[in-house]
Amino acid sequence: MKKISMLGIIAGAALLTAVPFSIQWSQRNVGSAAPIMTLSKADAATAGMQRREARRTARQAGRHARRAARRGTTPQ
Numbered sequence: 001m002k003k004i005s006m007l008g009i010i011a012g013a014a015l016l017t018a019v020p021f022s023i024q025w026s027q028r029n030v031g032s033a034a035p036i037m038t039l040s041k042a043d044a045a046t047a048g049m050q051r052r053e054a055r056r057t058a059r060q061a062g063r064h065a066r067r068a069a070r071r072g073t074t075p076q
Contacts, residue, residue, distance in 0.1 A: 068074060
């Protein structure tokens with residue numbers, strides 16, 4: 001019985017350290033003050049893609065402006 005409970009404690013601790021969760025207090029129901037457990041996830045690949053896309057768009061806009069200046073026209 002002691003071995004099973006010790007394994008349960010170890011498994012529970014491993015699960016709590018492996019899963020990125022946070023406990024937040026509800027802002028909607030101030031009177032109840034019920035905690036909400038949420039799982040958080042990091043989506044770093046999406047953030048990197050957005051930055052890359054913004055840089056690419058800015059480079060293209062600069063390129064179009066330089067070409068228009070050489071031609072003596074306004075960029076479109």
